[in-house]
Amino acid sequence: MVITIADVLSPVDVQDIRSTLAAMRFEDGRATAGWSAKLVKENEQAKEGPALGLLRERVSKAILSNVVFSLAARPKALTPLLFSRYGGGQHYGTHVDNPLMDGIRTDVSFTLFLVDPDSYHGGELVIESVSGEEEVKLPAGFLVAYPSTSLHRVAPVTRGERLVAVSWAQSYVRDSARREMLFDLENAKRGLFATSGKTPEFDLLAKTSANLFRMWAET
Ligand SMILES: O=C(O)CCC(=O)C(=O)O
Numbered sequence: 001m002v003i004t005i006a007d008v009l010s011p012v013d014v015q016d017i018r019s020t021l022a023a024m025r026f027e028d029g030r031a032t033a034g035w036s037a038k039l040v041k042e043n044e045q046a047k048e049g050p051a052l053g054l055l056r057e058r059v060s061k062a063i064l065s066n067v068v069f070s071l072a073a074r075p076k077a078l079t080p081l082l083f084s085r086y087g088g089g090q091h092y093g094t095h096v097d098n099p100l101m102d103g104i105r106t107d108v109s110f111t112l113f114l115v116d117p118d119s120y121h122g123g124e125l126v127i128e129s130v131s132g133e134e135e136v137k138l139p140a141g142f143l144v145a146y147p148s149t150s151l152h153r154v155a156p157v158t159r160g161e162r163l164v165a166v167s168w169a170q171s172y173v174r175d176s177a178r179r180e181m182l183f184d185l186e187n188a189k190r191g192l193f194a195t196s197g198k199t200p201e202f203d204l205l206a207k208t209s210a211n212l213f214r215m216w217a218e219t
């Protein structure tokens with residue numbers, strides 16, 4: 001499942017995070033890529049340091065407190081966020097993400113957009129699947145999450161600058177089809193509650209939703 005989540009960051013937060021990043025130093029992004037992804041990765045990433053640590057904490061907190069993200073990804077842990085920028089034709093060619101990062105299994109990949117789509121040309125995140133390619137380019141503060149099992153790429157940025165935060169979640173539920181079923185059940189349960197309240201049917205859905213999560217959760 002590829003899911004887009006609106007307003008993970010408010011416009012004020014986005015603005016503030018952009019100003020913080022503008023004062024930080026960036027380095028060649030190849031430092032954090034596996035050997036074959038290195039061959040196609042062309043971007044810059046904010047350099048390690050105290051400012052990066054604080055920014056990571058702030059943005060991770062906003063992501064983890066988002067209800068839709070937590071229901072779609074069922075995150076157990078996040079890898080340290082990367083803040084990446086692409087300009088002047090930079091891109092990231094087709095690759096699959098490393099299965100483990102900092103000892104965290106990567107089940108869900110996600111990108112949080114930090115600048116508005118009309119401020120740069122190109123820079124779509126293209127996610128490949130058997131049914132074709134999906135191009136994603138979202139407003140600032142929006143996030144896209146997709147299974148880390150997918151091949152994907154970032155199209156060349158031919159004008160302006162693309163600025164994003166990127167990270168990975170280890171999920172309590174490693175299989176993306178199972179995560180999708182849990183997400184649908186949870187949404188059905190909440191929808192039923194909104195229209196009819198806590199009926200016996202709601203209770204049955206709540207029971208099945210909780211018990212499937214219990215059955216599949218790896219703690
Ligand atoms: O910038 C993005 O949207 C994704 C980048 C990416 O694929 C990666 O860092 O592995």
Ligand SMILES: [Fe+2]
Nearest residue numbers: 095096097152
């Ligand atoms: Fe990637």
